[in-house]
Amino acid sequence: MTSNLFDLTGKVALITGSSKGIGRAIAEEMARHGAKVVISSRKGDVCEEVAAAINAELEGAAGGAVAIPANISSREAIEHLVAETRRQLGRVDIVVCNAAVNPAYGPMSKLPDSAFEKILGVNIMSNHWLIQAVLPEMIERRDGAVIVVSSVGGLRGSEVLGAYCISKAADLQLVRNLAVENGPHNIRVNAISPGLVRTDFARALWEDPEFLAKRTQFDPLRRIGEPRELAGIAVYLASAAGSFTTGQNFVIDGGSTIT
DSSP, X not given: OOOOTTOOTTOEEEEETOSSHHHHHHHHHHHHTTOEEEEESSOHHHHHHHHHHHHHHHTTSSOEEEEOOOOTTOHHHHHHHHHHHHHHHSOOSEEEEOOOOOOOOBOGGGOOHHHHHHHHIIIIIHHHHHHXXXXXXXXXXXXXXXXXXXXXXXXXXXXXXXXXXXXXXXXXXXXXXXXXXXXXXXXXXXXXXXXXXXXXTTHHHHSOHHHHHHHHTTSTTOSXXXXXXXXXXXXHHXXXXXXXXXXXXXEESTTGGGO
């Protein structure tokens, strides 16, 4: 007997920031589970390379990938991304808001307004714009899954990543609000909060052996995560397996927040 709880065949998943790191891992795993995935980030050539690699791996299986680059700091670019996804693939069943920025490192007392505005704009407003753009068709079909990639930073204070942590905490409230608003339409909205993961985004943190040893010495698993270790929870939330799950934040951090 086989189970189709995690089957995404026939679904279309739009994933921002999916040319590398956690976003790419989520896209690859959703495609392996049958979804047509949209690879999107600012650089079109990189998006094309990732989409081609996914299609080569699947070799005509149910899933697949297309590349649609977009700069999500622009509302017009987001609207074009959604329109082009519909033109090429017909619909949007799943949206994963993964792209984020953090151009500042240091105390908030020295944070320039321009950096704060950019962090809040990309990490919060862009998610709002993208979700707002896909909700009407999900409401019409009475089915949809929205996933926002937040961070354990949204659960803690920080001496050097304050603005980023504020933006990620706001994303968690965005998820709760949207879950309440759209639950009656059978739309599920959830968050994933990674801990420290081996991505380019966090390279400055894990490339320093001394910092890495100190950072993980009290974590139950005693190590940082790999991007693919975040992909399974995304497949769960997007599939029938997660059909009774909404408004939640899934902390995937090797246990760092419990110690």
